[in-house]
Amino acid sequence: MTLDFERLAKQLDDLGPRLRERAEEGRARLAQALDTVRAWAGRPDGLRERLEAASTSWLLAEPLGEPMDAAFPAPPTPNEYVALASDGSHIDVDRHSPISCYLLNMGRVRIRYGSRPEADLASQPDLAFEDERLVLGDRSDASREDVLSGNLLAALRSVREVELLARLAAEEDSGLPTLALLDGTLVLWGLAQRELRGDIKRVLLDEGIIRALDALKTLAGQKPIALASYISRPGGSELAHTLRLAACPLPQGQPPRPVDCKRCPREADEPRPCDAVGLTSDRPLFAALLKPGQRSAVFRRKHKVPGSIEEAFYGQHSVAFFYLRMPDDVPDEIARVEMPLWMAQDEQRVALLHALLIDQCRRGLGYPLAIMEAHEQAVISGPEREAFRRLLEAQVTAEGLPAASSGKALSKRARWL
Secondary structure, X not given: OOOOHHHHHHHHOOHHHHHHHHHHHHHHHHXXXXXXXXXXXXXXXXXXXXXXXXXXXXXXXXXXXXXOOOEEOOOOOOOOEEEEEEEEEEEOOOOOOOOOOEEEEEEEEEEEEOOOOEEEEXXXXXXXXXHHHHEEEOOOOOOOEEEOOOHHHHHHXXXXXXXXXXXXXXXXXXXXXXXEEEEOOOOOOOOOHHHOOHHHHHHHHHHHHXXXXXXXXXXXXXXXXXXXXXXXXXXXXXXXXXXXHXXXXXXXXXXXXXXXXXHOOOOOOOOOHHHHHOOOOOHHHHHHHOOOOOEEOOEEEEOOXXXXXXXXXXXXXXXXXXXXXXXXXXXXXXXXXEEEHHHHOOHHHHHHHHHHHHHHHHHOOOOOHHHHHHHHHHOOOHHHHHHHHHHHHHHHHHOOOOOOOOHHHHHHHOOOO
16 A cells, blocks of 8 residues: 555644635635626626626636526426437557557447337447558648547547437437437537647548537437537536626726726735635536526626637537536436537527436436446446457467567566565
8 A cells, every 4th residue: 555544644634624614615605606696687788798898818608698597497308209328438549558559439329218118229449550540640731740649539539429429310210309418518628729730620620520510400400409418516617707707896987997807906815806706616506596407597608718619610519508406306416518509599499408308317316317328338447448458469469560568567567566
């Protein structure tokens, strides 16, 4: 055992009192934040003007026509519907392996509910080891190339998940209301806009996630499809940031000055004026505003700093979201539901999404059943990862090629002390 619990215990002794102190601070901030939400809920135009004029680096939340403090009960669930979901996992390129490759494993689910229940669950592995699939170049600069690993491979997996969901939606011919679900966010986080050049931009965006979202939008015009991505226990804080701007004391005078976070009057190490409403995430707000089964207002994410991938490339697919509280017959949780802007602007489709998600969470004991099953199809367990490594080494050896791994990798398999 390498973790020294005796030394750690001394540090943990200080944790309890600090947690109690932070909890008291959090309750006071939450009360102020709720007052601010209610004060601005009836002034949407004033809030929109303040957000538009503000100079800040925070991501913000702009209400899409519904009051900020709104809470909507779930509509009735259709007697029959179809739930589609896709999810993926991967084994990254490993420089200690005898061969450079990556493995994507994509899980898909189709479940029909009602008078003719049925389920189709499957997975599909995809092994890439050819140079043209491992390395993406830049046609404008022959000296530029990027290996599909790390953040780029994670982004590719996200793209494949959306593409798979679009194929499932295209194949759906039941005519029933259809819930199309992804796990996590719709945006390719972890990438900088400067990385999206040449073939990377083509594969991940132009011919990747944007094309797949275009296809889903077209299908939604032909079929009763409700598309969303689902985030359990979210850490998003766009509305919390919006409340900071709403509570900022700087806009004074006639006409009022715009909020400018670079001109904040605080001294070094002192609290900011907006810290009175400063919550670390949106989750406590909606835990206070929503009753079991209700959803919040729909918000659009607003960027104030140029250069985001979403702002530059997503267009009509830019992210809107609402928060959802679990019904009272499952463990209590606040979830975040993201959807493309075109989906969020359709009230009937948002209502259908709300109803079907509540039903899915009931069936999944607090988490959408279709996503849970897609994850189970996609996940690559620890023993499977080890078996994959051994299969690679056996295949290389069978071809009479050197299968030696690195000294570091070998040392981890055989500890001497």
